[in-house]
Amino acid sequence: MSQLQSKNVGIPGVQQPNRVCDDRDCPYHGSLRVRGLLIEGTLIKYRASKSGVVMRTYLYYDGKYKRYERRSSKIHVHVPPCLDVKEGDKVIIGETRPISKSVSFVVLGKR
Structure with missing residues (x-):
């Protein structure tokens, strides 16, 4: 594949990055495939090399009290170097191997 060309990951609404990277675990310039879940969340930690933590919040229905409660979970993610994301950004992430x-x-891109 040409260094100037990035491949389409097949997720609608996700913009392709402008920069080019040589990361083999990049879904745009490497050989990493995206399959399974797509989740939106907030990047809360991005300090390690190419990895970060995304927090997602969701509603859980408690049947005993017949009401919803807000829960959150942290997910460890790989951040390709071609994306311009920083802590506090809302991002969309996709499941991989x-x-x-x-x-x-x-991380596939910003929201």
């Missing part, structure tokens, strides 16, 4: 022990999601 396991990249490491705790990382099975990759």
Whole structure:
């Protein structure tokens, strides 16, 4: 594949990055495939090299009290170097094959 060309990951509404990277675990310039869940969340930690933590919040229905409660979970993600994201950004992440022990999601872009 040409270095100037990035491939389409097949997710509607996600913009392709402007920069080019040489990361083999990048869904745009490497060989990583996106399949399964798509989740929106907030990038709360981005300090390690190419990895971060995304917090997602969701509503859970408690049948005993017949009301909803707000819950949140943290998901470890791989951040490709071609994306311009920083802590506090709302991002969309996609499920991939396991990249490491705790990382099975990759950041696809900003929301």
